[in-house]
Amino acid sequence: MAKKKTIRTIPQERNPIPVQDAEARIRNFSEVALGYGLENALNECERCLLCPQAECVVGCPVRIDIPGFIEKISQGDYRGAYDVISDANLLPAICGRVCPQEDQCEGVCPVGETLEPVAIGRIERWIGDLAIQEGWENVPYIEPNGFRVGIVGSGPAGIACAADMAKAGCEVTVFEALHRPGGVLRYGIPEFRLPNDVIDAEIERVTGVGVKFECNTLVGRLFTIEQMRDEMGFDAVFIGTGAGSPTFAGLDGESLNGVMSANELLTRCNLMQAGEFPAYDTPIHLGRRIAVIGAGNTAMDAMRVVLRLGAEKVYCVYRRTRDESPARREEMEHAEEEGIDFHWLTAPVEILDDGAGNVRAMRCIRMELGEPDDSGRRRPVPIEGSEYEFETDMVVYAIGTSANPILGQTSKLRLNKWGYIDTDENLATSIAGVYAGGDIVTGAATVILAMGAGRRAASSMKAYLGLRDSEVVYLAEHAEGAARLFGIDRAEKNFARVRVA
């Protein structure tokens, strides 16, 4: 490389990502953020200082060698950049879209101390999209080791774990209860944030390293975790079933028609394409004025979906204020641009019947912020006598999820008091050889944290199976072709190159 870059020499402005105009996008399900073009991507890569001790790599739950791939891009080696990313993460086009980078890699980027941080997520997405377009695959040399690994759940945790185990040489089968793989990526995240064909393309990459997906398989009921290990010949099992059980508030009127969980709304729309009823058989029965309770990312998704389906008015009802909202800023801003009507410091107390079993309105109460609670956020306190009627004909709950009970019902796995799977620090469960990670262990979190957990569990599973697990494989110190040397990194120095004549 030429001159060393400094904070003064790099392009000062972060490259903006083109977005679809708010007026237009609320009428379609096409992506909101359109992604970088080549010029933007190259220019943004120039902004990276290529820190030798990269904070961003530590900030990344799956430890992508970020300076490594950015350097490759700057050198014009886009394919090489994809290989660097996909050594750690086979889903760059997905993660580039849905990771909360501001809290992870970009949150610790030193450039961010003076300027806006390097837009790592956008660059990652650009490479991911390019790889899909070009049909690149990063399949290392895999030496089969005869171990069979079963993965329960084809969401982000399961996919990340499956990819690592397959690369280590195991025969990996992922079981999915729904009819299409992807878990929350598929049913939870709407098309305009994560198109289904991106999910399809990246899952295709995962099958490329030898992972087999079995849909329509409800583990626990069709066969149990114990059967997988004892009868079906799986040497190790990973559980990544997520925290999919929706929570309701327990108010009167919640069983009225027109009240549903955000999970149901999103599943109907994303997985079952209810927006295209009757061309697709699953209906949605949309209200006209729709209130979404909650202000997290799921709430933003739910609101923006119903807006696109043609709701006249979409309200966000949240008992705290914008500052306490757990949604990503970007999603919040997009929702605001699209005309979502936010009602902060408002909580429902009852849902009212129209006399025919449907929602007519909510009775709400105004709140004020009191002392900080356990989460450090100021606790909302109801203002006495402030109740009023809030006109709405559909109420969607997006106030969190809890653990799915099926595996608890059907296995002897030890659960914690909230019903999540109890694991040790290596993500081992109470059953030998069975590991768990992602939302089913931690409670609802993000796609990338689940993927990080999947990789950590894979590392523990390799130890359990007695497999070599070298982190250096995932570092970028690959000389020409070294990455392909039987999957062994040169840095390990445990082999000699022999040239066969």
Place this chain on the structure above:
Amino acid sequence: MTKRNQPGPEGDRIVAGGTAGNEASANRGFEIVAREDFSDQTFLLDIRHPLLAKAARPGQFVIVLVHEHSERIPLTLADFDPAAGTITLVIQAVGKSTGEMQRNCHVGSRLLGVVGPMGEPSRVTDAKKVVCVGGGLGVAPVFPQARAFKENGAYVIGVVGFKNKELMFWEDKFKTTCDEFIVCTDDGSAGIKGLVTEGVRSAMARHDDIDEVIAIGPPIMMKACADATRAEGIKTVVSLNPVMVDGTGMCGGCRVKVGGRIMFACVDGPDFDGHQVDFDDLMNRLKRYAEEESLAMERWSESCRQSRETPAPTPVAPLPAPDPTSPAGPQDT
């Protein structure tokens, strides 16, 4: 299952799974190995799914997807045969999805998805004397329960109800399993004239030592059964089938009120204490998609009519044409 039927009269082919018996397409769907039509509305399908047949227990249900654009249809298991590796569903063609199944599901065709067994199995208790009540479509799923109780040594009284004699099925199966068997028809064309509650009452009148009643059928019927046994305090188990999407506890669409608490029928049920269930709430929630159901039905009937009028060289299943703007990719990887 002994009776085996030939492909249906219309010769329609369903295209979900490719050529029957082809191992390569085995992963693309679940083969229908037998079909029997009980009436012009009710029909039986045997589906090959050895793992599911082995895992299934009385009271559980499956979710069926017919094709790419299909909804996920929850259906209670009517029977299962681990030895033959098949499960049995009895389906009543009442709406678009079930009508489509009636028209298109023939021996050798494939269903795109069959997933289960879902729900908690029914508890086959040590009850000495039980009444197993099935109304309409509930007749089929109550059968495995009656058999399980019989195998457990109970005295089993079977009560089944139909609109009329023509709709009756499985009389022989019940007769060989139950110690007593009571048929009720709305018009009196077979057995007692009246609803199944008449049968339940007559059983209660003759036996004062009934330990348990299992009632499966339309909500209004289960409600009536629960009401009939409430005064006597006889334990009454009902099997609920509210609107569902995923069937795995994820959407909460199937929530029902039981004893004042919210339960998810798909993971906490489908069996609940009939005396605790809020049936009015359940029946209200079942109305949610009435408009869409009739719209889908109308649209589908119309397309069926048209496809019959069109002199097509080969009869083709009236699957909705894929929307070119839809991003739906391949179903599996």
